[in-house]
Amino acid sequence: MDMKRKTGLILALDVLSRERAIDLATSLADCFDAIKIGYPLILAAGLEIISEISKQAPVIADLKIADIPNTDRLICEQVLGAGASGVIAHAFTGSDSLRACANCAGQFGADLFVVTEMSHPGAREFMGPAAADMARLAVDCGAAGVVAPATRPERIKMIRSIVGQMLIISPGVGAQGGSAKSALQAGADYIIVGRSIIDADDPEAKARELLSQIL
């Protein structure tokens, strides 16, 4: 995709207002290599928000796609057709579903990122025990990268041992308690950060402060 590693930071644009999203993307684009957008914003602002934000930075559509292959393909076509450079899918739904996403991403020249496990406590219940197998599946499907939690650096190390040179993008820094530095030291390529920047009194200053800690 269009993402080049300059800062190693991905902004999780977790807001619901189109205007706020565009304002934040515009003022923060310099500090981030990509901007991650999820369903709450897309539902509130419409699919067009993807093309609007992608004027500022490459957009990763964090849809955590988890349906049957045909539906997964239709979802990928919509968001990649709208201008997203990457898309995030779950591996839990199995190899055929994940391949449908990988194939569609390939057709658009976009990147597929695969969730291995997540940063919230409940992720330990079903996803944790399956994380290594899901990381292997991501490799088999030719994904561009995987998503692994910054809240658990030891899990990033484990995932790195499976995925080789594949990208690891890592959420959970800030509001969820993860440390950017320890996630990077454990092997993450990109740190995903959202609420701790967006909710700051001065988001740009906060982003530069985070940058100074990791660069």
Next chain:
Amino acid sequence: MDMKRKTGLILALDVLSRERAIDLATSLADCFDAIKIGYPLILAAGLEIISEISKQAPVIADLKIADIPNTDRLICEQVLGAGASGVIAHAFTGSDSLRACANCAGQFGADLFVVTEMSHPGAREFMGPAAADMARLAVDCGAAGVVAPATRPERIKMIRSIVGQMLIISPGVGAQGGSAKSALQAGADYIIVGRSIIDADDPEAKARELLSQIL
């Protein structure tokens, strides 16, 4: 929610055009107790499609929600606020995520349906082994029902033995090869059918033919 069992059928409105969706919902509403809408249509037509379709029948938003608790809540708020009577979430993201969906559904007086496993082949890989535990989690969270595949009636029986009187809604009939009758005999309360009706030359006739087979 507003769904009353008259026909035992739920229409999977798997189209991408707003006009076609409204036409089909209008002509087919009599044959179905609810209409299930997924992300491909919502992304293509906008969130408003939910309120438009809900004029014809109760809408189940089949989003297969699978994110962290805070994001799950934000997604539920959007679709239930737009008029959906029910929402479908995954259980594999764990109890805190699922409870976030259940709590939000409760606030809206809406129904949460929980995916135990799915109808495509890849669902056997990670979801199949976890299905029983995920069904138990659905019970613990006070969900209104679970989703179990019509393509595997023996799995519906197993899920029924866990969930007691909870609703079971069952996709995979028709295009994916499942039989409505055997799914109902195995314990499903509602059959979800989409492409085999929608893609028929005469969708209404096809729906009435299916109804005559099961009533």
